[in-house]
Amino acid sequence: MRSGRRTALWGGVAVLVVLAAGPAIGTLLHLDTSILSEVLLTAIGAMGVNLLLGYTGLPIFGNAAFFGLGAYGAALSVKDFNAGFLLALLIGLAAGLAGGLIVAPFLLRRRNIYFGLLSIAFGQVFYFIAYRFSDLTGGEDGMAFPRPPLKVGPLHSPVDETLMYYVVYALFVAAVVGFWLIVRSPFGQTLVAIKQNELRVRYLGLNADRFIFVGIVVAAAYAGVAGALYGLLLRFAFPLLMDWHESGNFILMTLLGGAGTIFGPLIGAIIFVIGKDIISTITPAWEIVLGAFFIACVLGFPRGILGTIADTIARRSAPDADSLDAGPPAPTDQGRVAVTPETGA
Amino acid sequence: MNGDVILEAVDVCKHFGGVQAVDHIGIRVERGSLHAVIGPNGAGKTTFFNTLSGFYLPDSGSVRFEGVDVTNEPNWRRIVRGMSRTFQTPSIFPELTVYQNLLIGTQARRGVAFRLSLPSAKQRADIDARIDELLGFVNLRAASSRTVGELAHGSQRLVEIAMSLSTEPKLVLLDEPMTGLAEAETARIMSVIHDLHDRLGLTVLFVEHNMRVVLSLAHRVTVLDRGRLLAEGPPAEIAANEAVRDAYLGKEIIERV
Numbered sequence: 231m232r233s234g235r236r237t238a239l240w241g242g243v244a245v246l247v248v249l250a251a252g253p254a255i256g257t258l259l260h261l262d263t264s265i266l267s268e269v270l271l272t273a274i275g276a277m278g279v280n281l282l283l284g285y286t287g288l289p290i291f292g293n294a295a296f297f298g299l300g301a302y303g304a305a306l307s308v309k310d311f312n313a314g315f316l317l318a319l320l321i322g323l324a325a326g327l328a329g330g331l332i333v334a335p336f337l338l339r340r341r342n343i344y345f346g347l348l349s350i351a352f353g354q355v356f357y358f359i360a361y362r363f364s365d366l367t368g369g370e371d372g373m374a375f376p377r378p379p380l381k382v383g384p385l386h387s388p389v390d391e392t393l394m395y396y397v398v399y400a401l402f403v404a405a406v407v408g409f410w411l412i413v414r415s416p417f418g419q420t421l422v423a424i425k426q427n428e429l430r431v432r433y434l435g436l437n438a439d440r441f442i443f444v445g446i447v448v449a450a451a452y453a454g455v456a457g458a459l460y461g462l463l464l465r466f467a468f469p470l471l472m473d474w475h476e477s478g479n480f481i482l483m484t485l486l487g488g489a490g491t492i493f494g495p496l497i498g499a500i501i502f503v504i505g506k507d508i509i510s511t512i513t514p515a516w517e518i519v520l521g522a523f524f525i526a527c528v529l530g531f532p533r534g535i536l537g538t539i540a541d542t543i544a545r546r547s548a549p550d551a552d553s554l555d556a557g558p559p560a561p562t563d564q565g566r567v568a569v570t571p572e573t574g575a
Numbered sequence: 576m577n578g579d580v581i582l583e584a585v586d587v588c589k590h591f592g593g594v595q596a597v598d599h600i601g602i603r604v605e606r607g608s609l610h611a612v613i614g615p616n617g618a619g620k621t622t623f624f625n626t627l628s629g630f631y632l633p634d635s636g637s638v639r640f641e642g643v644d645v646t647n648e649p650n651w652r653r654i655v656r657g658m659s660r661t662f663q664t665p666s667i668f669p670e671l672t673v674y675q676n677l678l679i680g681t682q683a684r685r686g687v688a689f690r691l692s693l694p695s696a697k698q699r700a701d702i703d704a705r706i707d708e709l710l711g712f713v714n715l716r717a718a719s720s721r722t723v724g725e726l727a728h729g730s731q732r733l734v735e736i737a738m739s740l741s742t743e744p745k746l747v748l749l750d751e752p753m754t755g756l757a758e759a760e761t762a763r764i765m766s767v768i769h770d771l772h773d774r775l776g777l778t779v780l781f782v783e784h785n786m787r788v789v790l791s792l793a794h795r796v797t798v799l800d801r802g803r804l805l806a807e808g809p810p811a812e813i814a815a816n817e818a819v820r821d822a823y824l825g826k827e828i829i830e831r832v
Contacts, residue, residue, distance in 0.1 A: 415694075416682045416694065423668050427668050430667065444691075
């Protein structure tokens with residue numbers, strides 16, 4: 231019963247170990263180190279989407295706003311306050327989190343498509359603010375800023391692409407460990423229960439809105455860190471980062487890799503970011519090629535790549551009693567008993 | 576029964592569009608009693624029940640639980656106060672295991688549901704022990720790791736009853752617990768309802784239209800008809816009540832009982 235969990239745990243550790251050799255692998259595959267940084271930071275942002283979409287069942291379509299807030303937070307802190315690398319990161323995180331705190335109370339009582347639409351609307355509000363307040367944000371042109379040096383204790387170093395990758399990597403590991411803890415905590419288990427049957431969660435004496443509130447704020451914080459890293463990677467922040475199109479990309483990656491699995495967003499981000507990079511050098515119509523690939527994936531992997539693989543493995547072994555993220559356990563050999571359909575009065 | 580009222584509703588009204596589903600209905604549920612609400616289809620039983628449990632807020636009237644006015648309280652807060660309920664169609668987490676279904680409420684009652692960190696080994700052992708106790712009560716220990724959506728309907732009902740106990744309620748509301756069950760499953764649920772009262776000492780209020788079940792289980796019966804209160808009293812009195820016979824029972828059924 232525990233073996234499935236142990237396999238998943240060691241699989242996760244193996245993935246993190248392989249990623250530690252990222253720049254070397256990149257050289258081998260002729261990939262820029264900065265592309266690998268983009269993969270990991272995008273995955274961090276998509277993990278926030280995954281917490282809401284994959285675990286809680288809430289279609290958050292405005293996550294790019296928090297991502298953009300992170301990038302602007304880093305940009306403004308460097309440009310206007312001469313902040314160091316870590317402080318810029320921290321301010322980016324705080325900006326994303328603050329965005330979440332502002333939006334969450336309005337999203338709380340909405341569900342399903344209404345939640346999605348309202349989150350798009352809020353996302354677009356941030357987009358237009360960034361677009362219009364050009365004195366602060368540089369407007370349509372965006373704002374360029376230098377990447378400040380990293381100062382940790384005695385270490386004082388300019389951040390080249392390799393060091394940048396390792397900063398992103400370190401935060402990715404922290405994000406994964408944090409995510410792993412959250413989805414296994416009582417809080418995360420309750421989010422999964424809300425996805426299944428919110429009414430029952432309420433009738434167990436829990437105010438589901440409180441859980442959703444914290445879920446949104448955590449997702450926004452993940453997006454904020456990711457956005458700050460992206461800004462520092464590009465040395466640039468621009469309004470299109472906040473566009474709903476960008477939010478759609480996060481959703482796509484999450485679904486592609488496997489919503490409701492810890493490493494699904496990473497797989498989605500690898501395919502999306504590297505796929506875009508490779509295909510766009512071959513053809514300017516890269517979106518068509520990538521789109522066709524996504525359609526094929528959705529047909530071939532209905533629960534996302536990792537979700538479908540996890541399902542297949544689960545079907546071959548006994549159902550795991552306390553893993554909440556491996557999808558529904560397979561039917562047992564005792565067979566299904568027909569459930570009498572009923573209508574509530 | 577000592578006259579201590581655990582749940583009291585006064586003059587509750589609820590309408591949907593032009594339909595007055597519940598029309599000035601009141602009830603007094605005594606602590607420690609097994610109290611049934613009966614009535615023909617469309618009598619307003621479930622709607623009334625829903626106003627008691629906070630599924631709907633009533634248009635007018637009041638609901639008091641242990642002397643506290645809970646009329647306009649959200650449903651989850653009533654659960655915290657010590658109510659719990661089941662639904663006609665079992666309200667469960669279909670893709671989770673039986674264990675996980677019981678985990679959520681158990682953690683809620685222990686005040687750890689909101690924690691973002693893993694529970695300590697001691698807390699976990701305490702929670703597991705409680706879940707094991709609940710599984711034992713409904714006799715589902717063997718099904719602990721099975722997905723609830725795959726279980727037979729009667730077993731899903733039992734899981735739901737165990738879930739409603741996971742919050743350690745004082746009053747359990749059961750909405751038509753026998754609906755859609757085979758004979759053997761009905762007997763099993765009836766014995767569980769008995770145990771809720773006799774072994775756990777809980778107050779039980781249940782909606783039921785199976786007269787045989789009501790007359791054999793309940794200490795007190797409230798009869799509704801077309802949104803109004805028709806009669807209330809001990810089962811023998813209800814069975815003999817002319818108005819009840821006319822409205823709902825039919826002579827035949829009572830004689831069979």
